[in-house]
Amino acid sequence: MTDSLTGQAINDVPADMSDDTLVRVDNLVKYFPVRGTGMISRTVAHVQAVDGVSLTIKRGKTLGLVGETGCGKSTLARCIAGLIPATKGKVYFEGNDITNLSRNAMRPYRREIQMIFQDPYGALNPRRRVGSIIGEPFAIHKTETGQERKRAVQGLMERVGLNPEHYNRFPAEFSGGQRQRIGVARALALRPKLIICDEPVSALDVSIQAQVLNLLADLQDDFGLSYLFIAHDLEVVRHVSDSVTVMYLGRVAESGPGDQVYEHPRHPYSAALLSAAPAADPDSAAARQRIILTGDVPSPINPPTGCRFHPRCPKAQDLCATSEPALEAKAGDPTTHLAACHFPVETGENLARAGRREQQL
Amino acid sequence: MSVTEVQFQAARVEDAPAIAIQGRSQWQLTWRRLRSDKVAVGSIVVIFLVIIFALAAPLIAHLTGHPVNTAYTGIGENASGNPVGPGVHGFPLGTDQIGRDLLVRIAYGARISLFVGLLTTALATIAGVSLGLVAGYFGGVVDAILARFFDAALAFPFIILALALASVFSPSLAIVIGVITFFSWAGISRIVRGQTLSLKEKEYIEAAKSLGAGPMRIMFIDILPNLLGPVLVLSTLYIPAAVTFEATLSFLGIGIPEPAPSWGNILSEAQQFYHVAWWYVVFPAAALLITTLAFNLLGDGIRDAIDPRTERIFAGGKASRGKRGRRRNKDGGLSLDQAIVVGQQGDQTLDISRQPDVGGLDI
Numbered sequence: 113m114t115d116s117l118t119g120q121a122i123n124d125v126p127a128d129m130s131d132d133t134l135v136r137v138d139n140l141v142k143y144f145p146v147r148g149t150g151m152i153s154r155t156v157a158h159v160q161a162v163d164g165v166s167l168t169i170k171r172g173k174t175l176g177l178v179g180e181t182g183c184g185k186s187t188l189a190r191c192i193a194g195l196i197p198a199t200k201g202k203v204y205f206e207g208n209d210i211t212n213l214s215r216n217a218m219r220p221y222r223r224e225i226q227m228i229f230q231d232p233y234g235a236l237n238p239r240r241r242v243g244s245i246i247g248e249p250f251a252i253h254k255t256e257t258g259q260e261r262k263r264a265v266q267g268l269m270e271r272v273g274l275n276p277e278h279y280n281r282f283p284a285e286f287s288g289g290q291r292q293r294i295g296v297a298r299a300l301a302l303r304p305k306l307i308i309c310d311e312p313v314s315a316l317d318v319s320i321q322a323q324v325l326n327l328l329a330d331l332q333d334d335f336g337l338s339y340l341f342i343a344h345d346l347e348v349v350r351h352v353s354d355s356v357t358v359m360y361l362g363r364v365a366e367s368g369p370g371d372q373v374y375e376h377p378r379h380p381y382s383a384a385l386l387s388a389a390p391a392a393d394p395d396s397a398a399a400r401q402r403i404i405l406t407g408d409v410p411s412p413i414n415p416p417t418g419c420r421f422h423p424r425c426p427k428a429q430d431l432c433a434t435s436e437p438a439l440e441a442k443a444g445d446p447t448t449h450l451a452a453c454h455f456p457v458e459t460g461e462n463l464a465r466a467g468r469r470e471q472q473l
Numbered sequence: 474m475s476v477t478e479v480q481f482q483a484a485r486v487e488d489a490p491a492i493a494i495q496g497r498s499q500w501q502l503t504w505r506r507l508r509s510d511k512v513a514v515g516s517i518v519v520i521f522l523v524i525i526f527a528l529a530a531p532l533i534a535h536l537t538g539h540p541v542n543t544a545y546t547g548i549g550e551n552a553s554g555n556p557v558g559p560g561v562h563g564f565p566l567g568t569d570q571i572g573r574d575l576l577v578r579i580a581y582g583a584r585i586s587l588f589v590g591l592l593t594t595a596l597a598t599i600a601g602v603s604l605g606l607v608a609g610y611f612g613g614v615v616d617a618i619l620a621r622f623f624d625a626a627l628a629f630p631f632i633i634l635a636l637a638l639a640s641v642f643s644p645s646l647a648i649v650i651g652v653i654t655f656f657s658w659a660g661i662s663r664i665v666r667g668q669t670l671s672l673k674e675k676e677y678i679e680a681a682k683s684l685g686a687g688p689m690r691i692m693f694i695d696i697l698p699n700l701l702g703p704v705l706v707l708s709t710l711y712i713p714a715a716v717t718f719e720a721t722l723s724f725l726g727i728g729i730p731e732p733a734p735s736w737g738n739i740l741s742e743a744q745q746f747y748h749v750a751w752w753y754v755v756f757p758a759a760a761l762l763i764t765t766l767a768f769n770l771l772g773d774g775i776r777d778a779i780d781p782r783t784e785r786i787f788a789g790g791k792a793s794r795g796k797r798g799r800r801r802n803k804d805g806g807l808s809l810d811q812a813i814v815v816g817q818q819g820d821q822t823l824d825i826s827r828q829p830d831v832g833g834l835d836i
Contacts, residue, residue, distance in 0.1 A: 190679075193683050194683075195679060195682055195683055215685070215687060218685070219685050222683065222684060222685035223685075225683075226683065226684075227679075227680065227683045229676045229679070229680060230676075231676055234675055234676035234677065235676040235677050235679075235680050236677055236680075237677040237681075237695055237698075237699070238499075238699070239499065239698040239699050240695075240698070241498075248681065248684060248686075249684050249685075252681075252684050252685050252686050252690070253684075253685065282498065282499075295680075298680070298684075302684075
């Protein structure tokens with residue numbers, strides 16, 4: 113099945129509406145208008161931040177979303193959370209269409225979908241006490257009141273590993289890790305089903321990262337949460353995710369179960385990304401060959417034709433510049449492992465050499 | 474040291490009980506710093522004295538036995554019909570040109586000045602903050618329309634407008650309050666709009682939206698508290714400007730109409746008598762000077778207290794305390810161009826002095 117406007121193949125998973133699907137994103141598109149200067153300005157172009165992305169988040173599971181800065185990960189997350197309107201496409205939550213709902217219509221779903229933000233300093237209002245920050249969901253949804261609310265907030269603080277006596281403190285009095293716990297407690301307050309984690313640990317020290325990740329894992333077990341976990345640390349994503357989606361320039365390059373994607377990447381971009389991750393073991397690090405990509409990420413205002421990765425791809429051929437590859441399972445892969453590539457990487461293939469030849473030319 | 478050990482220690486640090494640290498709000502900290510600023514405390518005392526002086530005006534009239542509008546043509550004038558000096562015939566500060574008690578009239582004038590100053594500033598602050606928040610938060614067409622209003626209000630020649638209004642309607646207190654408010658709100662709006670534009674991009678605003686908060690809640694509960702510092706400083710500096718503004722209008726005869734006393738219209742009448750009755754000019758002028766100076770110094774003090782780092786930015790140390798920022802601009806009005814207001818984020822400096830034409834009130 114192909115969408116007539118974008119030519120992008122739609123992920124047509126038959127089991128989509130089965131019971132274990134919490135969120136289904138269907139061919140989501142988000143364009144940001146670029147306006148000319150002046151008071152009354154025309155739209156001169158569009159930043160194609162997200163261009164036809166489909167994915168599913170399973171109940172109680174974690175979907176990892178990786179890709180380099182500017183590839184549209186956070187935009188996608190904000191469209192799913194209903195913070196910014198989608199240009200096209202649909203978001204389904206438990207089978208209900210929640211795309212571009214009005215604030216009132218969105219209200220019940222707000223309780224089900226929460227976010228944890230990247231910057232533990234920016235995500236908490238410096239002028240409000242921790243108790244009032246964590247209690248804000250209750251205030252907005254008018255659920256608990258007075259002493260009850262205070263007890264609920266202190267319970268949450270205890271659950272995420274904060275001292276409930278710090279109820280009256282200000283965010284500035286906490287460390288980065290503690291602040292991220294405050295953010296987690298706030299996201300947890302309404303007992304959501306999905307928590308979107310937008311790079312929740314990338315601003316933290318490594319030792320604190322482990323604590324927050326373990327906390328998130330514990331909470332997932334206790335409350336049956338689903339996570340959409342965005343990060344650019346591949347090891348972190350591998351650690352937490354059940355399945356992984358790799359994005360490049362607003363499109364899905366590859367998606368599948370975590371082990372599949374990590375062990376047998378089929379898209380050259382995924383392979384390059386994985387080869388660039390630092391290895392903890394020095395022996396394997398020395399033996400490894402890094403695929404060095406040439407050039408910069410093209411502008412999302414005017415993306416390349418055909419496969420968006422072709423100008424930087426070591427395996428690119430003429431076909432790649434003209435024809436958009438469909439996101440489909442490649443020969444020998446399980447049906448859940450999809451890649452959008454005309455010439456998928458074979459196991460044992462040396463892309464590093466191909467890349468070097470490209471550079472010499 | 475193993476990884477688990479490191480994590481264990483980190484966990485301990487995070488869980489460390491905080492017995493000694495007491496959570497203080499930004500305002501508690503500001504108040505503590507303000508209290509240690511002698512100039513600011515002195516200004517607060519002076520302002521209180523002026524307020525008491527104004528409130529006690531009927532009492533003063535009672536004690537001197539001289540009602541505010543009673544002309545003592547006999548004892549209040551000397552042989553040549555000029556005002557009598559301080560202490561003569563039981564007039565503590567002398568009399569005016571028709572023999573009224575100057576002290577009583579200055580006390581009643583203080584009521585008008587403070588009333589106009591505080592009321593117009595309150596009105597301008599409410600209007601300015603609301604419109605600034607709306608313009609900044611909603612942006613787009615709303616912002617474009619409101620911004621033109623701010624510009625129009627700032628571009629109006631205020632004396633001309635006041636003259637026109639006073640000639641159409643007769644001069645009155647209501648017109649004075651209307652004119653001053655009209656020329657004050659736009660400056661506050663601009664500052665609030667600018668700050669709102671930057672604050673609304675913060676992640677905690679996005680967090681509030683993702684929780685389902687509506688625009689009113691975000692504007693007044695999430696954004697406004699972060700703006701109160703700059704707004705408080707601006708408002709404190711607008712009070713003396715409004716007092717001076719009222720005096721100017723009354724001096725020109727388009728403000729508070731006779732026989733009600735105001736510092737402006739007393740000075741206006743006094744200008745014909747300054748060579749024979751120095752007290753007639755000096756005392757009302759001193760009252761005006763002391764009041765506006767106290768409010769201006771207090772505004773500077775609040776600004777320093779809200780962000781103690783402004784000190785360090787300009788000159789390292791306590792030696793320069795009190796010099797910087799206390800200069801008036803050459804017109805003697807409020808010098809908002811020197812008002813460096815710093816935001817509450819701690820590490821983010823918001824410098825309103827760089828904003829073009831803050832005032833609209835420079836007289």
